[in-house]
Amino acid sequence: MKIRLQILFFLISSLLYSQPPTPKLIEGIKNKAVFYNSSVKNSWEREPIYIGSIQKEIINKFENNRLLAIENHYENECNKGYIKREKNSFKNTFEGKVDIFVDTSQNIKFSKVVYHEKSSNTFDFFYANPVVLTNNDSQDVQIGYGYYIPLIMQAQNEKGEWTDIERYYTLDCGTCLNMIYFKPNEITITTSVIYDGNYETKLRLRLGENNFSNIFTGKINRSQIE
Template sequence: MSVNQNHYNSDFTADSELTKQFESKLKHEKEFKLIALQNSDGKISVYIQNKTSDTISISHQDYKIYILQEAMDEKGIWKPIEYWEGSDCGNSFGEIKIEPNGIIETKSTKYNGDFKTKIRFKLNENNKVYYSNAIEGNINLNKLIMPTDFSFIWPLEIIRNIDKKTPMELQKKVVFLEPNGMEEFNQFLKNSLRNGN
């Protein structure tokens, strides 16, 4: 399992071919639509479209969009193969504005390995989860091994300073970008500090 290393491409402009891929006669209730495509530079491009009639913003941390890769295991179950690493620097956080029907691009790592599978991307924005299409990929099976502890990652390391370990289920919610994961962690931290634990 690896930390996600996607990076927003500020120079990207969608061409007509890509725009056609986003066109659909199906009603789309969600704010964002994601399309993942492998490209010739050895990366995977994840295109994110604003499906609303308003200009909206998407959050970033050091120009990384809040996305992770997931892969199907041997039983066909989607599992994360990346985790999110937080930052404790206030200057790391910002927003990228997307016009109505506008499309942005972020590029992510393409993994290699002996296990042929399907890959998709998960976006968490405003405590809502969005998934991309699935694409063919190869990984090493050790990417699917779940660590027994994520407390070495900020912001979970703060807990070491107050001698109270963050429960593993809460760690997973934070590092796997589950809805309300950070809110639950912040409440846990406040309670721990208040109780002096």
């Protein structure tokens, strides 16, 4: 009887805490890609691949990906059709209830400009895991600005402390930026670059100060923490 109760408790716990099925990403980028090896804190322009209701399959494309993703999910005060949002009609990333899930079972490709302090910037394709953000709030949540979602990756050091290993991407000019929103129960899919390095540790993503992703294992370089 005791064993049966333990099995029943395990099954109930699995149902309560398991991550809902995530969309399958169909790779549409044909370019060669690499894992990213860095010795410093980089900034990444994490662009949305998709925003909307949950789908079974989503194609990961290179051209016009971000434009299609934010369609009907942004406002820009420079557009003639812009309607100013009333106070308390939405929440920003620091206030909204957003679930973040890094799907390490899938690898996709994405293109990024890599910014170097002492040399010219480079453009390349990298491997990434899909990141699924879910709006669990009762209101719209502002998930990003421009074409970007301000997620930051954190790593656990040898003391068990969480440390940012990335920097926020800053735009040169903030005039007429798009403000990206998603509605309650909608999802936003973006990317989490897969690092390579000499130090295996626990990783997670954070959005704002209070929204954190699931914890997963990855490799980085120690200098990214130190």
